[in-house]
Amino acid sequence: MTFSIVARVGDAYGVAVASKFLAVGAVVPGARSGVGAVATQSFARVAYIDELLERLKAGDDAEAAIAATTAADEGRDERQLGLVGPSSAATYTGANCLPWCGGVARDSGTAAYAIQGNILTGPDVVAEMERAWLASEGEPFARRLLAALGAGDAAGGDARGRQSAALYAVQPGAGYDSSGVLVDLRVDDHADPVREVGRLLGEWEMVFGHAEDVLPLEGDLADEVRGRLARLGHPNDDVAAALADWAGIVNYESRLSPEGIDGRVLEALRAATPN
Template identity: 35%
Template sequence: MLLKTTILLLLLSSLLTSATAQVYSATEPLAHTFSIVARDPKTGEMAVAVQSHWFSVGTSVSWGEAGVGVVATQSFTNKSFGMRGLALLKSGKTAQQALDELLSTDEGKAVRQVAILDAKGNVAAHTGQKCVDYAGHITGKEFSVQANMMLSEKVWPAMAKAFEQSASLPLAERVMAALNAAQAVGGDIRGKQSAALLVVRGQATNAPWEDRLIDLRVDDNPAPLKELDRLLRLHRAYKHMNAGDLAVEKNDMPGAMREYQTAEQMFPENLEMRYWHAITLANNKQVPAALKLLQPIFKQEPDWRTLTARLPKVGLLTVTEAELKQIMALK
């Protein structure tokens, strides 16, 4: 891999006519890739999603801030474009104005590829003339798709089509559809390695820790989009788990049972989801049903039995002494 990367750098450096030091450094990784920035007009949510044959592409390419916008910076990546782009948007610049300012002082812009979307849905994109073929972008209504070093010129048109045709889906699933469409027509000429998905609120709140709605990365995987899709579904399932926990806090046991059961149905192999569904059943006077769920869990992972004995002390298991003995006696 090191030899291949060295050869690639040598070949590409021969294309450059100026500012070699500005084009590549250890802090500006080669993220030849395909990505999408997009906004949901109904919710205001903004997303940036990416896949590449490069390690941990999400730490370099994708940037976003609630109420501000999202940025994808790739090809010979200038990582500063992420934070600087968001700062420009925050200062009141439009997506195009921010992009123009970033590129105005960039001596390596010929090998850059950048897309910016602001909180109003304005988009701007740039594909430098020395980005490696096949490379290009398409901007549409509240989205931009861009790609470089692709197997064919079909990649970014396929992404745009998939995004536009999936308008009924949540934003995260729409951008995933675009990434999968890119891969279906060949994707990155080098193959697959990593992917990332970031979704932020359309408006910032007083709880900034909740403003990143989805933040998922697959840093190294032979099928990164398949794994990213699994993580997104798991994320959705755990939202139901969190809702169940909140219901427990409010002593709404029927509500908690509904949420835990929904999560379990989404990922039935997940022991934790099955476990809390069982505990909620027990708390709702459905101990026989709880026992059926708990028995295989205890058999597979005995530590869950140990945890169960600790729950009555903190009020998370409200069964009688006799019922607790039944639970603990499971084999």
Template identity: 40%
Template structure:
């Protein structure tokens, strides 16, 4: 029901995801400043994303974290997991993963999908991420669009999300389309509005006295 990519660029971490289910980003996306990115999907247990990042924070590599979480989880065969840290990436699909499924890793990224139109979707996403330029958000969106172009899910998708962290203490990008006939397209439109303003909003949080005004009625700075 889902395809996603987790990635790392210049100390930043992010996840992009799409699904036929509503509000997929509310369950699948897991990020932690200066630690990593993870996605928990298929028959989703969001707690596993937290468990993966806890292990990386404690010093495990992504592969070590993934192997340990899978070994400790009785329901692991129903889960599909990806995790990316500063030292690499890893992916897992349990034996009970739904439908046509697959996973792939590339430089600084890991992708996975289930109930897919074809097993090559995750590899297409990793290839697109590697080939894309620009900000982490732009590369994640390019990867998500490539997964859709490669067939995506076997049926239509309805939700999508894209989130990043940059060691500021919160998600500096956190965009969701929770139900739409074109969630990836709408997500791209949201990113086009958000990205030019992202750093201003970060500055407002970190140094409000030096932050730019909002340019709206009532803002007299």
């Protein structure tokens, strides 16, 4: 009833998951900076999240951690897991998981992933997720997770349909107030939850991201930005001050730069003030 990717790139760990199940993000994903990430699904045992992460923290590799925790679980034949640690990755599908079910796991050293699903339309769901993950090398970590999830959804995903999706990732120093949360998004009940997570990721990047592709506020661009901000109720000869006022209202403060205007903020400003 669920498909997911658990992954690591450098010191970032994360999970992307979708299911024909209400609020899958409340059940399946878990991650801890410096330790690992896990997805527990198919009659999910939520306690696996802490148990598996603690075993990784204690030094077990992913396969050993899964073997030890499932051995003590009478319901192991119905469970499915993906687990990635600092130097290992593993996927587990119980003998009684509902078809199509299965997964794949790889660790290349600098990156690792475990992709798995159950009640899928077929094995191409997992295969397409793996293909998309590998093809997105070099892109931002959260975007790679989303690309894999989207590929699985496009390939058929959960055979019963769509309902919820989630994206959760951690990285030291990332996120709001350097909390270590790179991204934390849930769509609990939606006709197209993977697409909606993608839309929300774009909003997350605007609010919690940092300045990029900065353009100097000079000449014609400064005049354009000053005019557009005035139309939004922020008239000020000091264009940087006007920009800061507007950014504070729309929560783009983290993208402000003393060097000029962030490229995505400029796009948002233009969208808010169509010609």
